[in-house]
Structure formats: C-alpha cells, structure tokens
Amino acid sequence: MRNTKHVAQAATPEQGSLFLCWQSARLVARHRSGSYAVVELATEREIPGEPGQFLMARTECGPPLPRPLSLLWTDGNRCAFLVKDEGLLRARLAEAPRGTLCEVRGPYGLAYRKTIDPGRRYLLVGGGSGIAPLDFFARRHPELVEATVFGLRCAADAAVLPERTVLVEELGQGTAGARALDMWRPGLGIIACGPEAMYRQLAAGLPGDRGVYVALEERMGCGYGACQGCVVGTRDGPVRLCKDGPLMPLESVQW
Amino acid sequence: MVSVGVNCLGRSFANPVVLASGPAGFGLELKPFFLRRPLGALTTKTITREPRSxxxxxxLVDAPAGALNSIGLANPGLEAFLADVLPEIRELSTVRIVSFAASDPSEAEVMAGRLGEASGVDLLEVNLSCPNVEGRPPACERGTAWEMVRAASDATSVPLLAKLAPDVSDVVEIAEGVLEAGASGLTLINAVRGLRINRDTGRPALARRWGGLSGAAILPVALAKVFQVREAFPEVPIVGTGGVTELGSLLEMLMAGADLVGLGLGVMADPEVPWKLAQELEAWLSRRDIDDCSEIIGCAHRGGLGVGETR
Known part of the structure; x- marks a missing residue:
C-alpha cells in the first residue's frame, strides 16, 4: 500500500485513541425527501472530520459489521449524513424517530484535500449518496471549486438538498457525467463520487489529463486500517480504501 | 487482589485476552490501547514466504450474528515482515505471537527457523487452517498436519501453536497428530467455511465464493471443539478463538478449557473490546470472590465453579 506496503502507519500516543472508541450519538434532526434523508446526529465528543472522511456507525440491532457513512458536514458535536433508505443501518437512520440512539466512531479515511493536487480548481461530480462528501468539500473549500454537478433519480430525491441544484436523471442516462464533460476544459480537475458507470463515462470522455480523482467503495470491516477487508487492487498496488482512500487518481484505478 | 495473569507455553500473559490472527492486522493501529493498558498477547496476521496481495x-459479507471473510492471507511476505513490520511490533509491550503459513513442510521449516531466531518473536503459531486459500488446508488431514508441524517445530526452540480447523470430522485426532509432531499448544478454531448468495445477482456474494464465518455465530462450535480437546488433553495449552465478543462468551471459553482467549471479528467491530473485556473479567472475578483466573479455566470439566446447585 503506497510506499509502506502493508505496514500500517501506527497511531502515535499523542493522537490518542478516541477516534477508535465508539461514542453514543442521538438522531436530532432529519430532512427526508424521496428515497433520501439528511440525518443529523449529536455526538458526545466533537468529530473533527473533513470532506471525504467517514464515520463507522451501528445501531443496537446491528448490522454485525458497522457501516461507513460519509460526512455531509460537521460542526462541533453535530454531524450530518446523506443516506438512502436501503440496508439495515441506513434504512433505520432514514426512518427512526428523533431521539433514536446509535453509535459512531471515527473519523477515518483521507480527507480529499490530502489526495488532490492543490494547484487546480475542480468540478465536483456526484451521484446518489456520493454527493455528501462533495457538498461538504464545496462548503469547506470554495476556493478550489469551479462548479458542482450532482445527479439523483427523481425530483423528490433531488429536493433532499434544497440549497443545491441537482440534476434529475434516469438509471443509465449519465446526465450528470455528460454535463460535467461539457463543462470540463483543459487544466480543470475533477473529483467524482458516485456509481462506477459515472467514472467510466468520465474516463471515456476525458483526455489522459491528470487531476481527475474518483472515490472508490468496498464493504468495510474495521474502518481503521487493520483488517484488509476493503483492499482493492490499483496500478500502484493494493490499497486500503479506509486508510489510503477512498479517493484515488483516475489513472491508478483498475477497472 | 484478583490475579488475571496466565502462565503457559513458558510465557507470562498479563491476562488471558489475545488478539487473534487476522482482523487486527499487526496490531499497530491499536498502539494507543497497548500504551494505556496491558493485554495478554498479540497474534500477527499470517505471514507467508512470499508476499500475497x-x-x-x-x-466481506454480513452473516446472521457474524460475517464471512475472504481476505486470503494478504501479507507482505517473510522478508518484508522481518525488516519492516517486526521492529514496530517489538515496541508493543505484550506477548507477541507470530502466525505463519507454509505450502509444504520444507517451507514450514524455513519460516519457523527464520521467525524463531528473530528478536521480538515470543511464540509462533502455524496456521494450518485458513479457509480462504487454494487447496485443502493441512489441518484437514492428520498426516499432512503432522508433517507440517514436525518440520516447523524441529526448526526452532520457540514454542509453537498449531491453529486447527473446525471443518473436520474428528478434531481430537488432528490435535493428537500435531501434538505428537511437536506442537506446544493449540489454537482452536479458525473461521468456519461458509457461503452467501447475493439475492440480486443470484451468484455467490464473495468473489472467491467461499469465505470463513466468524463472529458470535460460531461461538458454540468453538466451545465444543475446545471442550472436546481439553477433555482429551488436560495439560495442553489452548488458545480458544471463535465468536467471543463480550464478557459472557469470554467466560464460557475459559470455562470450556481455554487458557487464553482469542478475539477476531470482535476487534474488527470494536477495536477497544479486548481491553474492555480484560477489565470486565477482573471485575467479574472480584465480584465472585475468585482470586485467580486459573480457577475458572476448564472448570466445566471439574464439576463447575463449586457453587451450589440452584435447583
């Protein structure tokens, strides 16, 4: 895995262990629209998360392996996620009443700003729940953002983010990807988070320009870099998405 | 004053809680916990002669009360382990068990020899039972297991644990074979071979079809194997591994006859859980007025805890 093949970067005592410990979180607000919901949690301790990072989450009823949730924003002891109502944990967060308790630990993963070339401006191209880290990035680093191009399936879904313009696209239509390709010009970077089909569309439509990054997804185990459950092969060798990712340069992705 | 320390395999363990091979990697991500509180032992991810991706x-895929994994012994290989990883592990103050696997007895001899002479390796564990690599695991057949362990134990003076598979018709027979071949102790059990189907595609959920089932789902299987082997070999050190995720299952594993208890999937879900369980064990013994952890180890074979029947 990049430079230090398989050897973990050991956490120092100064970093402490709090990011490894579960903490209780209470669902304090939710805005639901279509199949999506923005879920806001109040945590015991502050979550010092950055765009691209995620928390591991679980409820009393499981699942047995906790699930990664990408941060939509953090503010002190509050944080929010964009979840689709599928899967045990996400469906529960999308439907449970306010006051419901769950547990979270983190943040984990590399902040997008640590992976990207800081000398460019970027088009942020997102689909589905992949919009969350990009929306966060656009708020946190406006100076690095040329424009956002987000896509969801229907008008009801798109209304989950009332402050953003979200394109409505049918499955397989590639509307957001096509719009991004129209807007792209040489020198501009792209950060994409969404379905693999979107990445393929971008890869096919762009010249071999550096500065294009895509967020990869795999089922995760520990989230903190130990278990090798989320390892994917890249042209630079195997990569743990939870620790070295999730964002990867497009040219290193093996389809 | 309660003692949770365990002495076996020629080593002193601060408590009976062990990080099992696999989910915790090389334990380095958990360094902050090692710095704060003692832990019985760390077992490394399994090392092979050559690197494996x-x-x-x-x-990974969920299972009821557990998960199937198909990691496939990903590791940096023997030489990179010795050069890059072991020096870091040496800094963790715990008993260090290095797990390794070999494709044949001559490779087992090389691995055990090289690892055994390295500084910082307190114990060795030969993994005879990974369910996620090509071919039949050596632990499935007494003769193959015997040859592998004999080659490894002849090559080193470091005590050797043999990690056995649950998917065999008679675990006692395999255990007898590896002990005769020179194993100092046994680790029971590895993950149980399992399968899940993706209902959307109608195909196996894992890329390599089979996986190893671990988590609370396999606790009763692990307890049965530990109990059976403890009954047959009252004096042999056993690391009981499989499905221990909370204090109750840790106690059951000790009572069934495990001297040490390995945690696998539990650490994946909750990295702090080994240290929590070590503390909870001490508190439990104290509440029950039990002075020494050794009093409960294997007590299921001695008529229990010595408390009156409740009915």
Whole structure:
C-alpha cells in the first residue's frame, strides 16, 4: 500500500485513541425527501472530520459489521449524513424517530484535500449518496471549486438538498457525467463520487489529463486500517480504501 | 487482589485476552490501547514466504450474528515482515505471537527457523487452517498436519501453536497428530467455511465464493471443539478463538478449557473490546470472590465453579 506496503502507519500516543472508541450519538434532526434523508446526529465528543472522511456507525440491532457513512458536514458535536433508505443501518437512520440512539466512531479515511493536487480548481461530480462528501468539500473549500454537478433519480430525491441544484436523471442516462464533460476544459480537475458507470463515462470522455480523482467503495470491516477487508487492487498496488482512500487518481484505478 | 495473569507455553500473559490472527492486522493501529493498558498477547496476521496481495473484492459479507471473510492471507511476505513490520511490533509491550503459513513442510521449516531466531518473536503459531486459500488446508488431514508441524517445530526452540480447523470430522485426532509432531499448544478454531448468495445477482456474494464465518455465530462450535480437546488433553495449552465478543462468551471459553482467549471479528467491530473485556473479567472475578483466573479455566470439566446447585 503506497510506499509502506502493508505496514500500517501506527497511531502515535499523542493522537490518542478516541477516534477508535465508539461514542453514543442521538438522531436530532432529519430532512427526508424521496428515497433520501439528511440525518443529523449529536455526538458526545466533537468529530473533527473533513470532506471525504467517514464515520463507522451501528445501531443496537446491528448490522454485525458497522457501516461507513460519509460526512455531509460537521460542526462541533453535530454531524450530518446523506443516506438512502436501503440496508439495515441506513434504512433505520432514514426512518427512526428523533431521539433514536446509535453509535459512531471515527473519523477515518483521507480527507480529499490530502489526495488532490492543490494547484487546480475542480468540478465536483456526484451521484446518489456520493454527493455528501462533495457538498461538504464545496462548503469547506470554495476556493478550489469551479462548479458542482450532482445527479439523483427523481425530483423528490433531488429536493433532499434544497440549497443545491441537482440534476434529475434516469438509471443509465449519465446526465450528470455528460454535463460535467461539457463543462470540463483543459487544466480543470475533477473529483467524482458516485456509481462506477459515472467514472467510466468520465474516463471515456476525458483526455489522459491528470487531476481527475474518483472515490472508490468496498464493504468495510474495521474502518481503521487493520483488517484488509476493503483492499482493492490499483496500478500502484493494493490499497486500503479506509486508510489510503477512498479517493484515488483516475489513472491508478483498475477497472 | 484478583490475579488475571496466565502462565503457559513458558510465557507470562498479563491476562488471558489475545488478539487473534487476522482482523487486527499487526496490531499497530491499536498502539494507543497497548500504551494505556496491558493485554495478554498479540497474534500477527499470517505471514507467508512470499508476499500475497490476497483475494479480489468483495472480501466481506454480513452473516446472521457474524460475517464471512475472504481476505486470503494478504501479507507482505517473510522478508518484508522481518525488516519492516517486526521492529514496530517489538515496541508493543505484550506477548507477541507470530502466525505463519507454509505450502509444504520444507517451507514450514524455513519460516519457523527464520521467525524463531528473530528478536521480538515470543511464540509462533502455524496456521494450518485458513479457509480462504487454494487447496485443502493441512489441518484437514492428520498426516499432512503432522508433517507440517514436525518440520516447523524441529526448526526452532520457540514454542509453537498449531491453529486447527473446525471443518473436520474428528478434531481430537488432528490435535493428537500435531501434538505428537511437536506442537506446544493449540489454537482452536479458525473461521468456519461458509457461503452467501447475493439475492440480486443470484451468484455467490464473495468473489472467491467461499469465505470463513466468524463472529458470535460460531461461538458454540468453538466451545465444543475446545471442550472436546481439553477433555482429551488436560495439560495442553489452548488458545480458544471463535465468536467471543463480550464478557459472557469470554467466560464460557475459559470455562470450556481455554487458557487464553482469542478475539477476531470482535476487534474488527470494536477495536477497544479486548481491553474492555480484560477489565470486565477482573471485575467479574472480584465480584465472585475468585482470586485467580486459573480457577475458572476448564472448570466445566471439574464439576463447575463449586457453587451450589440452584435447583
């Protein structure tokens, strides 16, 4: 895995262990629209998360392996996620009443700003729940953002983010990807988070320009870099998405 | 004053809680916990002679009360382990068990010899039972297991644990074979071979089809194997591993006859859980007025805890 093949970067005592410990979180607000919901949690301790990072989450009823949730924003002891109502944990967060308790630990993963070339401006191209880290990035680093191009399936879904313009696209239509390709010009970077089909569309439509990054997804185990459950092969060798990712340069992705 | 320390395999363990091979990697991510509180032992991810990148994704899938994994012994290989990883592990103050696997007895001899002479390796564990690599695991057949362990134990003076598979018709027979071949102790059990189907595609959920089932789902299987082997070999050190995720299951594993208890999937879900369980064990013994952890180890074979029947 990049430079230090398989050897973990050991956490120092100064970093402490709090990011490894579960903490209780209470669902304090939710805005639901279509199949999506923005879920806001109040945590015991502050979550010092950055765009691209995620928390591991679980409820009393499981699942047995906790699930990664990408941060939509953090503010002190509050944080929010964009979840689709599928899967045990996400469906529960999308439907449970306010006051419901769950547990979270983190943040984990590399902040997008640590992976990207800081000398460019970027088009942020997102689909589905992949919009969350990009929306966060656009708020946190406006100076690095040329424009956002987000896509969801229907008008009801798109209304989950009332402050953003979200394109409505049918499955397989590639509307957001096509719009991004129209807007792209040489020198501009792209950060994409969404379905693999979107990445393929971008890869096919762009010249071999550096500065294009895509967020990869795999089922995760520990989230903190130990278990090798989320390892994917890249042209630079195997990569743990939870620790070295999730964002990867497009040219290193093996389809 | 309660003692949770355990002495076996010629080593002193601060408590009976052990990080099992696999989910915790090389334990380095958990360094902050090692610095704060003692832990019985750390077992490394299994090392092979050559580097292995492991199996293609997906490598994990949920199961009722557990998960199937198909990691496939991803590891940096013997030489990189000795040069890059072991020096870091040496800094963790715990008993260090290095797990290794070999494709044949001559490779087992090389691995055990090289690892055994390295500084910082307190114990060795030969993994005879990974369910996620090509071919039949050596632990499935007494003769093959015997040859592998004999080659490894002849090559080193470091005590050797043999990690056995649950998917065998008679675990006592295999255990007898590896003990005769020179194993100092046994680790029971590895993950149980399992399968899940993706209902959307109608195909196996894991890229390599089979995986190893671990988590609370396999606790009763692990307890049965530990109990059976403890009954047959009252004096042999056993690391009981499989499905221990909370204090109750840790106690059951000790009572069934495990001297030490390995945690696998539990650490994946909750990295702090080994240290929590070590503390909870001490508190439990204290509440029950039990002075020494050794009093409960294997007590299921001695008529229990010595408390009156409740009915």
């Amino acid at each position: 492991g199996n293609p994704p997906p490598r």
